[in-house]
Amino acid sequence: MLFRNKKRYVVHTLGDPVLREVARPVGVITPELRLLAEKMIEVVKAFEGVGLAAPQVGESVRMVVLNLPMESMSDIPSAGEKLLLPEMPLVVVNPEIISSSPETECRDEGCLSLPDVWAPVERPSRVFFRAMTLDGKPVECECGGLLGRCIQHELDHLDGKLFVDRVEPVELGKVERELRQLQRYGEKHHFHRIKVK
Numbered sequence: 001m002l003f004r005n006k007k008r009y010v011v012h013t014l015g016d017p018v019l020r021e022v023a024r025p026v027g028v029i030t031p032e033l034r035l036l037a038e039k040m041i042e043v044v045k046a047f048e049g050v051g052l053a054a055p056q057v058g059e060s061v062r063m064v065v066l067n068l069p070m071e072s073m074s075d076i077p078s079a080g081e082k083l084l085l086p087e088m089p090l091v092v093v094n095p096e097i098i099s100s101s102p103e104t105e106c107r108d109e110g111c112l113s114l115p116d117v118w119a120p121v122e123r124p125s126r127v128f129f130r131a132m133t134l135d136g137k138p139v140e141c142e143c144g145g146l147l148g149r150c151i152q153h154e155l156d157h158l159d160g161k162l163f164v165d166r167v168e169p170v171e172l173g174k175v176e177r178e179l180r181q182l183q184r185y186g187e188k189h190h191f192h193r194i195k196v197k
Helices: 031-046 079-087 145-158 169-174 176-189
Strands: 007-012 051-053 063-066 090-100 104-111 114-124 127-133 138-143 191-196
Touching: 007 031, 031 051, 031 063, 031 090, 051 145, 063 145, 079 138, 079 145, 090 145, 104 145, 114 145, 114 169, 114 176, 127 145, 138 145, 169 176
Parallel strands: none
Antiparallel strands: 007 191, 051 063, 063 090, 090 127, 104 114, 127 138
C-alpha cells in the first residue's frame, strides 16, 4: 500500500487579530526570518497566490513575498515590472511606498485571507516602491500594472488593513454575507487550510 505525505498549508483569515496589527519592522535578517520567507514562498505557491504578507501566516513582521507570473506584465510595462517580474518569487523586507500616481484604476481584488471574496478596489495606477531583499540588496522602482496593485495590497496587510476596507459601501454590501461568515469562522479558528498532494 502506498501512503502519500500531504503537506498542510495555513493562511490566517478575516477575524484573526494578527491581520489587524501594524507589523513591526525587520531589523537583522536572521536564520529564523529566512525560514519564514521559505515558508511564505511555499504557502503562496500552494494557494496559487500572487502575493503574501507575513501577518497572513501569523507573523507580524514587515515582510512580503511577491509571486506574479511574467504574463502579468503590462502592455507598456513599468520599470519595476521589467526589473522585478523575472525575479519572482521575490521576498522583500521593510517595503514602503514613497509616492503614488494621481491617476487611479478600479479593479477586482481577492485575498488569501478572505477566500472566495472578490470586490472592486480603486488604487493609484503606479507607485514608487522601496524595500530590501533578504540579501540586503536595495530595491527602488516605479511599479504599475498588477505588480503595482499587488504591492499596495500586500503593504496594506503590514498596516493592519484588508482590501475590503477600501471597497465602496455599495460594492461591500454585495459581499457582506460572505464577510460575516468569514469573520465568525476566523474569530473561532483564525485560519483556513489546504492539503497539497
